[in-house]
Amino acid sequence: MSASTRPVITTANLTKRYGRHQALFGLDMEVDEGEVFGFLGPNGSGKTTTIRILLDLIRRSGGESRVFGLDTRADGMAIRRRVGYLPGELAMVSRRPARELLTHLANLRGGVPQHRISALAERLDLDLSRPVRGLSKGNKQKVGLIQAFMHDPDLLILDEPTSGLDPLLQQEFLAMVRRARADGRTVFMSSHVLSEVQDVADRAAVIRGGRIVAVEDIDALRDRMVREFRVRVAGRVRAEDFTAIDNLRELHIEGDSVRCTVDGSPDALVKAAARYTVLSLDSTEPDLEELFFHHYNRNGADGTVGIEGADRHAAA
């Protein structure tokens, strides 16, 4: 899945300051043509700020930011013509129907065939005749997705795209992203949880406190993933079956249940549990904040990740 050499998004030493508050501290990032790139970070880490700089909605304080090789400040119009954007918080207050808003936005881009809009709406199961003001959060998100995808842009910039979508629609959305990639388009999507992007992204950057702390293949990132597991079995658990597994941490064994945190693959845990009759098995993904705390602070020095941000955070 190694992408072509032409970068679609480039930032170099990108900084942003809002008055006294600094939001970005020298971001370096490159997104290649044709890849699906995850942009991961906890809330308030600078994801939306970065995205808004790329669209020239806000202006960088320093450094460089380019899309399609064009400067975001000088060539915002040319860039936005080829970008589809889904804002993180989509507020729509018009009493006019969704179709009207979409037609209007399409016209600003020189027009999109009505059947294209209708097809996307059908796919996402959205009634276009209803006023946008009264739509639920999920339905507003659908309107947002349609306007981002409808003109088949070269680059999709999606800020927290799956928030508000139910699981079925999330699948539909992922299919849309995969199709965009198959057509050679580039997708840049942010999220505060890894699981939202791990199924579809090729690579991901992890941002924290306004600094990129890692840029990795999604598989490598997933391997670093920490998950919390709870297993309940019939009968008593023999502690020695689990204490021997070396990628378990914070292991708590109580009567018929096991609670632990797993680094990377849960394979060994599942095989150990398989010796019993498993009554239930739950797994939760800790939020990114926790992931960083466990991983990048502890193992950050293993060379493959940029540790500067993590170190400074630890010092703060």
Add this chain to the structure above:
Amino acid sequence: MLLRSVFGKFLRDHRRAVLGWLIGISAVTVMYSSFFPTMKDAGGAYEEMMDSMPAGLTEAMGWSDFSSAEGYLGATVFGILGPVLMIIAAIMFGSRAIAGDEEEGGLELLLAHPVRRTSVLMQRFAAVALIMALLGLAMFAVLAALNTPLTLDLPAGRLFAACAMLTLIALSYGSAAFAAGAITGRRSYAVMAGAVLAVVGYLGNTFALQVAELEWLRFASAFYYAQDPEPLVNGFDAGFTAVLVAVPAVLLALGAGVFARRDVAV
């Protein structure tokens, strides 16, 4: 057709509000001006009452002569309620055009499209100006229709001039709200800027005239430029009209200068 431009979409989105204001302003104009025949008949009695009031108050309020159509309309429709309603409408549309939309989140989506910020600003301003012109025209239409039945007997040209000047007062304060919103992105600042300037302007051309030290205030008042030439008596005055056309233009340019450069939706 309206969906092709930012200008058209703004009008479309505010169709209901515009209709509401059209009805409201027309109704108030009808009701207010309908009292004129009564006033005219009771002319003498009112003159006496006026004479018994302090000269300063009557002068400040512009109550000169309730028994003439010019005097009556000038003090009522064009003096108090008309300006109040028109200015409220202008500030409401002006503050909503940029700052309101920005706070609600709509502007972010719009500006992520291939549109220039100055173009968006101009188109939204043009839409607000058109809405105000429609409201002014509605007033004119009502007064022109009632001209004969209510024995106003004013030439249409002068009625038109008075309505146009009133519209320009409102547009001046609406532009202040529009520009403050474009500069700050905060609807509350936009409304405040328009409202404070309007109140200062109103006082500056009424009560401040009674205080020698504050007389200069009238020059900061759109009311002065609109009402001092007495359009109901004299029709348009080129110089004063030019001032009231220039004010929104300058405010728009100021707003555009900052809006093109600042961060949006933060």
